[in-house]
Amino acid sequence: MPLSPEQQAEIDALRSAPKPTLRAVSEGMEAHLYNAIPVLDHGFVRVIDYMGDDAAICQAARVSYGKGTKSVSNDEGLIRYLMRHWHSTPFEMCEVKLHVKLPVFVARQWIRHRTANVNEYSARYSILDREFYIPEPDALAAQSTVNNQGRGAVLEGEEAARVLEILKSDCNRAYDNYETMISDEGQQGLARELARMNLPANIYTQWYWKVDLHNLFHFLRLRADAHAQYEIRVYADAICKVVADWVPAAYSAFEDYRMGGATLSGKALDCLRRMLKGEEVTQETSGMSKGEWREFIGVVG
Ligand SMILES: Cc1cc2nc3c(=O)[nH]c(=O)nc-3n(C[C@H](O)[C@H](O)[C@H](O)COP(=O)(O)OP(=O)(O)OC[C@H]3O[C@@H](n4cnc5c(N)ncnc54)[C@H](O)[C@@H]3O)c2cc1C
Numbered sequence: 001m002p003l004s005p006e007q008q009a010e011i012d013a014l015r016s017a018p019k020p021t022l023r024a025v026s027e028g029m030e031a032h033l034y035n036a037i038p039v040l041d042h043g044f045v046r047v048i049d050y051m052g053d054d055a056a057i058c059q060a061a062r063v064s065y066g067k068g069t070k071s072v073s074n075d076e077g078l079i080r081y082l083m084r085h086w087h088s089t090p091f092e093m094c095e096v097k098l099h100v101k102l103p104v105f106v107a108r109q110w111i112r113h114r115t116a117n118v119n120e121y122s123a124r125y126s127i128l129d130r131e132f133y134i135p136e137p138d139a140l141a142a143q144s145t146v147n148n149q150g151r152g153a154v155l156e157g158e159e160a161a162r163v164l165e166i167l168k169s170d171c172n173r174a175y176d177n178y179e180t181m182i183s184d185e186g187q188q189g190l191a192r193e194l195a196r197m198n199l200p201a202n203i204y205t206q207w208y209w210k211v212d213l214h215n216l217f218h219f220l221r222l223r224a225d226a227h228a229q230y231e232i233r234v235y236a237d238a239i240c241k242v243v244a245d246w247v248p249a250a251y252s253a254f255e256d257y258r259m260g261g262a263t264l265s266g267k268a269l270d271c272l273r274r275m276l277k278g279e280e281v282t283q284e285t286s287g288m289s290k291g292e293w294r295e296f297i298g299v300v301g
Contacts, residue, residue, distance in 0.1 A: 028245030052094030124193035
């Protein structure tokens, strides 16, 4: 279970005491504030705080004295223009602070995104909970035979059962030993900072993660993508829904230009122009490598 009744009560208390403010407020984001969105078996994402909205992006772009808003359609057009032309700093004017609970091996991929501020739960100070990520049957798959960095067919029957049993028993044995080592009953007890070292990478950790909208879009483009590992993608997908409610115009532009769009090389553009003129272009006549050609055909269908 992602949240204990005490934790849920703290969230409910925060949500039941709204305060008036002169700051920009996004109605969509207010609905998410503090609430935990469950992800994987024990994880979650929740919004702790945010700054700005769609209008704040336009306000910054126009360096305005007031709201900077001309009209909704005008603002949407400006946001699309900024996204299309890779203007980054107006999007950096919006920020979000998330509380994320995630398996350590997912945190290890996530932390590679350096343009955020992070504060992680201290396993030197606190005792970790007995919470491990165990994949659902449909996420328990074999090594891919076509992509070294991916998974293939879902494991079934006895093999799935055997793998699940290994995963579960290893976690529990490691956690039993962790508890035994830190115990100070009848012994000195090993320091928490040392006892944690043989816990498996599917144990859950937690952090506060603060990032601006420009760098969040960069994170989402990479991690909500089909090439990202499923276990980080589900977090990115959950955050995408939050961002769509927070800054609908900016998210819609991001979805269109970044998630739905594609970048073409000079050679690829040349091929496309030749194809549009009716020429039959093949990989051999394209000037592209086999891999580039495959990806190009993937983009243009
Ligand atoms: C599908 C996938 C597979 C991956 N596989 C691997 C792998 O096998 N091994 C591996 O090690 N990593 C891997 N990564 C991680 C990847 O290489 C990046 O480290 C990660 O995605 C963070 O991207 P970033 O550096 O652009 O993001 P951020 O750290 O958020 O940086 C955002 C941008 O800021 C700029 N920037 C930030 N810091 C600096 C700096 N110090 N100097 C210059 N510019 C900077 C860059 O323009 C950068 O793109 C993988 C990522 C993905 C999505």
